[in-house]
Amino acid sequence: MCTDAGCSHASLPRADVKQTGSGKPHAVVEEKTDKLVLCPQCDLMVQLPDIQEGDKAVCPRCHTTLSARWVEPVLQPVTCAASALIMMLFANLFPFINMRVSGIYNQIRLIEIPQAMVSDDYASLATLFVIFVQLIPAFCMVAIILLCLKVKLPYRLKVMMGRMIYQAKVWCMVEIFLVGVLVSFVKLMAYGDIGIGASFIPYCLFCLLQVRAFQCLDRYWLWQNIQSPPPLTKTPQVGLSGLEQGLRSCPCCMAILPAEETKCPRCHTVAHARRANSLQWTLALLLTSVIIYIPANILPIMVTEVLGNPSASNIMSGVILLWQDGSYPVALVIFIASIMVPTLKILAIAWLCYDASDKGKSNNHLDREKMHFIYEIVEFVGRWSMIDVFVIGVLSALVRMGKLMSVYPDVGAILFAMVVILTMFAAMMFDPRLLWDRNKVTNK
Ligand SMILES: [Zn+2]
Ligand SMILES: [Zn+2]
Incomplete structure (x- = not known):
């Protein structure tokens, strides 16, 4: 449920309020109306409204959840x-x-x-x-x-x-x-x-x-519970980006800090207004994962030994075998998790980097929302590609019956796990705020 207060994307002063569904958020955050949050995903200064139990406050620009009032937060x-x-x-x-x-x-x-x-x-x-x-x-x-x-x-x-x-x-x-x-x-x-x-x-x-x-x-709430955020030296302006007013959000505890202050006094995390060399790091990690992705797909990920005859299989041959056996849903799960997701993820991260760089030209709000949506999907689905690595782990532990039937992991499994981990790191190094930097809220 969206309250009227924050649904307008034009002036964006207050966070949208949404119900958290079955979840029961609670009276956690101090009951003050001047609670300010700098959105960690799009860098917009937002005023948190007084949210009811069971509601959550989301950023009116990128729809990231900023805070929730859970029933029984402890x-x-x-x-x-x-x-x-x-x-x-x-x-x-x-x-x-x-x-x-x-x-x-x-x-x-x-x-x-x-x-x-x-x-x-x-x-x-x-x-x-x-x-x-x-x-x-x-x-x-x-x-x-x-x-x-x-x-x-x-x-x-x-x-x-x-x-x-x-x-x-x-x-x-x-x-x-x-x-x-x-x-x-x-x-x-x-x-x-x-x-x-x-x-x-x-x-x-x-x-x-x-x-x-x-x-x-x-x-x-959790960080507020550990300690109150450090006091601000200047009054933040709601509706402007942090970068425009020389402020930054701590990526760990969400405290609002002066942009030049690199170490957060509350959680001691060192960070900058924008992640340093974000695009270069992302692209370097992405390129490494692309290079490893090739042998990870060609080399065998596991060896199945039946009646003394070992046969090695790579990711694709595993999918084909499952399909031929009639296990269509599982073949699809493995195909999506191990082949489609990593490939699309690599392409999506490359696209995000292009869009966030100087070469990306669009200043349109809808385009920003679209790119942010892609970023969120990349963040969410990336780790699910580990399914195949875990399958190999379970099979090689369970199926060890000597010459009758045994399964062993092979080098492709390690390479594939590396690809998944590297693309996860690449997505983490990408600073989503770069996608919004061209979208000046006040000029809309
Ligand atoms: Zn936001
Ligand atoms: Zn912090």
Whole structure:
């Protein structure tokens, strides 16, 4: 629901208010009318309206959520995070999935997946798995609990945890791993009976609860909870960009700072008004990922050994095999996640860089919105390409029945994981505010 207050794109003084759906935001932010936020995505100075419980304030220019009032802002994230941690413990204790082929039975626990990769000399893949699926999510959940409950901790530690929650969030790949497991099920159905173990349901719950814990944690509120933002030396003008008035938004805690002040006094993050050499870094990372993308597609990602006959397959041949077996939905999922998404993502980032550079000429507001939408999609879908890497992890851990049937990861999997990670870094290095710099709000 959009209130009239902020729906006009012409003068853009106040944030739009929207309902957060089933979520129940709460009275978190101080009840002051002069709450100002510099939109981290488009650099517009916005006044946060007094939002009701269950509503959120979005930027009237780029529609990024600036703040939300969750019902029970402490209880909700803490309950979700604590339950997620308990579920994670259960998920690691019991058998996760099992498989039976020609009378041979094999079952694995979650923690055995990285062990299997290490024994295959793929410690790098095992490390990625442990970091993305276990360590980062666990750390974030602990940090959410401690920060929301305002546990007495040294200020530096609180800042470190607050920074980690938002910087590491994108690397939490619990739900992507779950989709990887489901895809592995379909791949294996052709060979034998697949079953779920006692820890499968706890893992699904862990997945849902951690997503929810992140969702109902409001960044503006969290940092306000840690410490009030540093006082401003000049009065910011609502409706102007930060750059026009010599101000910048801290990329981590959203504090409004003078543009020349590079280190944020609240969260100690070092940044500039615009990310330094943003386009050069983005293009360099993009180019590297394009170079690695070629061998990642040609070289085999895994070797399947059936009755002593090893056969290597790359991404495309895996998709074709699934299609020929009649597993059309899974073939499509792998094709979209592993081939279409990385290719389109690389093209989209290159387009964004072109548009944000001096060569991009459009000054039109609708064009800015369109480019910003593309940026948001790139940010959102990038990490889902890790599905195939996780599928290989699950298969190589579960399918080890000696000469009867075994699956091993191959070098293509590492290269492909590198492509996904590099394109994620490329998207992170891109400064979305560059897309809006030509769009002068006041002149519209
Ligand atoms: Zn904005
Ligand atoms: Zn900061």
